Amino acid sequence: MTNILLSIKSAKKAYAGGINALDDVDITIYKNEIVAILGSSGAGKSTLIRAILGLINLDKGTISFKSDVPIVNNFQLIRNSIATIYQNFNLVSRSTVLTNIILGKISSISSWRILFNSWPKDIKIEALALLKEVGLNNININKRVEYLSGGQQQRVGIARALIGDPELILADEPVSSLDPETAKEILKLLKTTAKKKKISILCSLHQVEFAKSFADRVIGMSNGKIIFDKASDQLNELDLNKIYK
């Protein structure tokens, strides 16, 4: 099937002390699809995302991109096609809004430009267009991100993810450090941009309501195992009770 974007097959990862963070996990993500992973803390959501990014190595199993490219030997390709949004935004707090967005395109910028912080004009223009898209058109682009509110910082984070023209966005609890109102807005923004640009999203979430309204498909995890994997409108109480014991 050419429609598959990312497939994880029998992934296993155990941390010291015998904790199974991932236990025989199979996940397939299709093009133009938003998938939410639900689960309590320690269910293995972050481990899964870090494994896809190649920040940790799996004990067993494979993760392949577009069904034929195993990520283990192709990090560069993967990293150009996958962008990430983080719980704590992971922005460079003392750098400006503009610089932080441009960092999303870091691999296409020459070392000399990086040394002197001089960004190519076309990338700057792209960054400005994205700022408008994520709803930050009234912001001073030379402001340091540490002076922005949490919601604004996450919008910068989204712009940084979008500037690399990714095919897949991984979001690691993108709204858990935001208030419910802002969280709703951010998820709405993510959804509309993803649908518009035909980007797939794999997003770990804590809140069931958010997952239902945000995702096309919801995967429930508990103790490193997949408990359910179904369309978001088919979720029922029984499923949720299984993951939030």
Next chain:
Amino acid sequence: MNNIKKNLSPPFNIKTLLLIFIILIVSTISAQRVGIPDIIERLYESTLELVGVKDSSKIGKGLSRISKEMWPPVIESKKDTNLILNFDPQNIPFNSYIEKILDKSYEINPDTLLLELVEEDILFLIEPFGYLRTVIIKIIESIEIAFWASFISIILSIPLAYYSAKNYAPNKIIYFFSRSSVSALRAIPELISVLFMVLAFGFGPAAGIMALGLHSAGFLGKFFAEDIENADKGPQDALIALGASKWRVLKLAVLPQVMPQYVAYMLYILDRNLRMATVIGLVGGGGIGQELKGRFDLFEYGHVTTIIIVIFIVVFIFDQISAKLRSKLIGN
């Protein structure tokens, strides 16, 4: 409840008492060896002198030997015209004058073999601010030493810091060597290393610059490395996930976060080097210290006072400037 109480260990036991006893004995012996009782006795004596109970004290006697000669500070320079090469009385420096001073000295009369008083008029060239000028020139040399030493230390500390940061060192061996050289540089006090630098670079500012530069490179290297290690991991992870190389991560995600702290360290090092640069001259490192040592050895305490006042003013001014700069940089 009772059970828990039983399990709690008492706040002190026989071991604690034994430890206190040992500390007491060791400190008593040590205090005797280094003369703590003498310090107390002298301070007590001089307090009695101050309140008028006693006529004299050892501290008073010791300091009074030079205290009278230390004031007023000498700012004029006095030169025997006979010692000035090609002296031309018509062409003397601006604002200076020639004074005839009666010089008295005892000399042995070759005929009688007795000491006789010889009186002789000697012409002196007096420059009213001549000595102050010399001191200022010397303190400028000290400031220059401090600047160059700081510059060298910053240049040296950058690679040292990179290789001493656990998460950026290419491998364990380089990390180990870099860490040990940073510690070694820091472990040797400037006053000692300058002795060796004098052998290597000769007397004067060069030795001082190298000694101070190497020592503070150890400091900066350690501070920088620890900052790199402790920098926020989030942005670094984000950039690694984007495929950035090590140095790009360092430049874009680490440097912006630690930069204000770096500048504060650099200012501190500059500040510290300035204070040390006034001292290292004592052992041959150039600058104002050399002048201070010379005058002290010649018992010219008036000159010493001038030097100390100038050092104080310069260090004070510099302290103020660097404090302002630092707060401005960190505040933003």
